[in-house]
Amino acid sequence: VLTYTILVNGSYKKGDLVMANGYFDEMLLNGVDPDRIAYTTKIVGHMKAGDRSDANNMHEEMLEKGFPPDVIIYNVVVDGLYKSGNWARANEVLEKMIQDGINPDHVTYTSIIHGHLENGHFRKAGEVFYEMRTRGISPSVVTYTVLIHSNARKGRLKLASIYFKEMQDEGIKPNVITYNAMINGLCQSRMLEQAYELFLEMEKKGIHPNKYTFTILINANSNRENWQEALRLYIDMLDREIEPD
């Protein structure tokens, strides 16, 4: 089951629904019984591909096999609803989730916070962030990265920096994406020097810049017509064997 699930999930990530179905069927043919995770993988894959009907069929089959919806299924649904602007529906599902005795976890909260931030509801996002902590649910790196990213992107750099520091005070280590979010915000606010400081800082910590990091910096320099620096970064990137897009 494990092996097949990995194959199925890998196919979805490549966007190959046919291949995913192929592996899933092959698993059945070999007499392997899908478990909760195998079913969820398939449902999520189809939902993300916009294929709701097939996802629904699978969902019913899961119920028949005695796998009630778990936290992850709910998280996926809630996240999808927020991303499509279905606020009312998202809240209904959240209530149902709680009625079913499934508690929202840090992923659920991160999706909610992200939804608010992307809609400019900064205050609301802050409230939910506060609420999750009072419920004893610890924010993850992703939670902080989302907060940093949205705030930094809209020029609220001081708040982003506060989160950046706060997470580290709490022992949560920023990763490449967190750094990229900060660097991106700084570049957009024309604070290239500080962006470069973070760039150096991450390398010092052994966090390797990726193609996103380089694209952000190259783009910022291009906008300022610092062609030579942009080129230098590009070459630097190739030297590290990072593929340009």
Added chain:
RNA sequence: CGGGUAACGACUUUU
């Protein structure tokens, strides 16, 4: 100890 959910950039219009 390895399988499912949330987070990052630019590009995206010559018919």
